[in-house]
Amino acid sequence: MIQKSVRSGGFLTVLARKCKNLNQLKQIHAHLLRSHLPHNPYAIAPLLSVAATSNDVSFLSYASSLFANLAHRNTFMHNTMIRGAFIEFYSVSREVGTARLLFDRIPRKDVVLWTAMIDGYGKMGDVQNARKLFDEMPERNVISWSAMMAAYSRVSNFKEVLALFSEMQITGTEPNESILVTVLTACAHLGALMQGLWVHSYAKRFNFDSNPILATALVDMYSKCGCVESALSVFESIPSKDAGAWNAMISGVALSGDARKSLELFHQMAMKGTKPTETTFVAVLTACTHAKMVQEGLQLFEEMSSIYGVEPQVEHYACVIDLLSRAGMVEEAENFIEEKMGGLAGGDVNVWGALLNACRIYRNVDIGNRVWKKLADMGVADCGTHVLSYNIYKEAGWDVEAKRVRTMISEAGMKKKPGCSIIEVNNVVEEFLAGDQSHPQAQEIRKLLDSFLKMVNLEDV
Numbered sequence: 001m002i003q004k005s006v007r008s009g010g011f012l013t014v015l016a017r018k019c020k021n022l023n024q025l026k027q028i029h030a031h032l033l034r035s036h037l038p039h040n041p042y043a044i045a046p047l048l049s050v051a052a053t054s055n056d057v058s059f060l061s062y063a064s065s066l067f068a069n070l071a072h073r074n075t076f077m078h079n080t081m082i083r084g085a086f087i088e089f090y091s092v093s094r095e096v097g098t099a100r101l102l103f104d105r106i107p108r109k110d111v112v113l114w115t116a117m118i119d120g121y122g123k124m125g126d127v128q129n130a131r132k133l134f135d136e137m138p139e140r141n142v143i144s145w146s147a148m149m150a151a152y153s154r155v156s157n158f159k160e161v162l163a164l165f166s167e168m169q170i171t172g173t174e175p176n177e178s179i180l181v182t183v184l185t186a187c188a189h190l191g192a193l194m195q196g197l198w199v200h201s202y203a204k205r206f207n208f209d210s211n212p213i214l215a216t217a218l219v220d221m222y223s224k225c226g227c228v229e230s231a232l233s234v235f236e237s238i239p240s241k242d243a244g245a246w247n248a249m250i251s252g253v254a255l256s257g258d259a260r261k262s263l264e265l266f267h268q269m270a271m272k273g274t275k276p277t278e279t280t281f282v283a284v285l286t287a288c289t290h291a292k293m294v295q296e297g298l299q300l301f302e303e304m305s306s307i308y309g310v311e312p313q314v315e316h317y318a319c320v321i322d323l324l325s326r327a328g329m330v331e332e333a334e335n336f337i338e339e340k341m342g343g344l345a346g347g348d349v350n351v352w353g354a355l356l357n358a359c360r361i362y363r364n365v366d367i368g369n370r371v372w373k374k375l376a377d378m379g380v381a382d383c384g385t386h387v388l389s390y391n392i393y394k395e396a397g398w399d400v401e402a403k404r405v406r407t408m409i410s411e412a413g414m415k416k417k418p419g420c421s422i423i424e425v426n427n428v429v430e431e432f433l434a435g436d437q438s439h440p441q442a443q444e445i446r447k448l449l450d451s452f453l454k455m456v457n458l459e460d461v
Contacts, residue, residue, distance in 0.1 A: 016050035022062060025051060029066070044070065049080045078106060079113060096120045111137070115144045122151025142176050149182045158186035162195060177208050184217035188224040196221045200234075212238055216245045223252020243269075243277045251283040259291030276308050278316070285319035289326055297323045317341050318350035325358030330367055333358065344374050349382045356388040365396040372405075383409070 019025040029047060044066065051063035067073070067081050085102050103109070103117050114137045121130035130151045137144060145168045152160045165183050168175065175183070180199050187196035200218055203209040209218065215238045222231035235241070235249045246269040254262045266284045269276060281304055288297030301320050304310045317340065324333035333355050341347055352375060359368030372389040386409045393402035 016047050019050070022059060025059065025062065045076055045080070048077060079110060096124050096126070111139055111141050111144060115141070115147050118144065118151070119147040122147055122154060125155055127151050127155055127157065140171075140173070142173055142179065145173060146176060146178045146182070149179060153182050153185055156189070158189045161186035162190070162192060175202070177211050177214055180208060181214050181217045184214070184221045188217075188221040191225055193225040193227065196225060209234075209237075212240065212242065212245065216242075216248050219245065219248040219252060223248065223255055226256070228252060228256045228258075241272070241274065243274055243280065246274055247277065247279045247283060250280060250287075254283050254287035254290070257290060259287040259293055262287035263296065270308075276310060278310055278313055281308075281310060281312075282315055282319060285316065285323065289319060289323040292327050294323060294327050294329065314346075314348055315350070317347065318354060321347075321351050322354040325354045328358070328362050330355070330358050330362055330364045334367055334371070344371065345378060349385065352380070352382070352385050353388065356385060356392065360388060360392045360395065363396065365392055365398065368392040369398075369401070376408075386412075 016025060016028055019028070025047070032044065032047065048063055048066055051059045051066065063081065067077065070077065085099055099120055100117065103113065106113065114133065118130045118133050118137075121127070121133065130148060134140075134144065134148045145164070149161050149164050152158070152164065161182060165175070165179070165186075168179075180203055184196060184199055186192070187199070196218075199221075200209070203211075203214060203218070208214055215234055218234045219231045219238075222228070222234065231249065231252045235245060238245050246265065250262050250265045250269070253265060262284055266276065266280065269280070281300065284300055285297050288294070288300065297320065301312065301316065304312055304316065317336075320336060320340075321333050324330075324336060337344060337347060337351065337355070341351070344352065352371065355371055356368060359365070359371065368389065369392075372392070375385060375389075386405055390402055390405040390409065393399075393405060
């Protein structure tokens with residue numbers, strides 16, 4: 001039977017893929033050896049392919065042994081082995097440099113190999129090398145575009161995601177569901193509603209909106225763009241809602257300021273049998289914070305582990321500190337840090353920032369001073385923490401302390417990140433930084449703004 005199916009390779013491929021362990025794969029190899037077919041590339045190729053592309057490292061080692069002992073190797077076999085080096089490197093050791101060396105040695109590379117190498121760089125966050133390879137590709141398919149966009153998305157370069165998507169459309173390549181999800185994620189972060197609406201329309205036309213992952217991305221996009229009703233409409237249309245869909249909707253309602261609705265959705269989620277996740281609790285605690293629902297928030301925090309089996313992480317502690325601080329309960333927030341977190345060392349910049357910001361708002365210079373001294377002893381070098389401490393001292397008239405913090409900021413060369421504004425015009429996202437003159441139309445924009453100011457001044461006269 002094996003001899004008859006060698007030419008097509010189909011039977012061997014199916015048989016090899018059904019192997020659940022290495023011993024079963026070796027049995028097939030043994031049959032090939034007894035059949036006097038070990039040197040026939042058509043016979044060994046299916047076996048090699050399955051072994052090399054398995055996620056099991058032992059399978060790949062066996063594939064390497066098979067490959068090393070072949071008397072005749074064709075291009076398919078070389079490509080198969082390289083494709084299998086990528087899986088091991090990316091999933092185990094992340095040695096993308098070694099993978100690149102192997103990639104460069106292959107004289108004839110197909111689109112799958114190019115895409116695998118781009119994806120490898122992307123998963124390492126090396127978008128420069130990923131883009132360089134992408135631009136050098138002799139041909140691209142939709143998976144290639146998807147890999148490059150995903151790489152930009154991983155490093156939060158969402159503007160480049162949309163630019164690449166526009167470039168892809170010009171080439172006439174039809175997007176797949178993965179690309180649409182990546183683009184929707186970019187739209188959500190940039191507030192690019194018009195582009196998001198286009199994606200939704202496209203998804204409806206090809207019935208992609210039935211994909212729960214894409215539907216969840218639509219919920220997230222509409223929520224972050226301020227279209228909560230549209231988000232709810234998409235959310236209600238999802239037949240089987242997983243934790244991701246619930247989280248997107250709960251977060252979206254929380255962003256709109258409707259804390260009661262967030263809590264209502266949270267309880268619905270639990271009643272439907274979907275277990276809340278760490279992200280769920282960040283969303284509902286944030287909702288309680290903005291609505292100053294202190295008791296509800298504290299109760300949810302206590303129920304996280306006791307009822308829902310979700311262990312609190314640093315971000316959840318930060319949410320509680322923010323909850324107490326914004327409600328003016330600065331002393332309670334300090335006590336919470338000491339009792340629940342083991343002191344300031346157990347927190348991060350979000351925890352310290354929330355507490356110091358509250359000290360400034362409610363003019364509690366004593367706690368602010370105490371917190372700052374502990375942070376200074378810890379060697380915290382965060383610019384925002386230093387600026388908050390400086391403002392607390394300055395506004396309280398503690399000039400000596402304010403000057404000391406100011407000197408530390410100057411000596412460390414700390415610079416506050418400039419504010420950023422993003423607008424969408426004709427489906428193009430424009431980004432502006434405070435004090436930045438790099439935009440190609442910066443001078444025209446400045447002149448236009450100046451003319452607006454003159455008009456306002458004339459009206460006030």
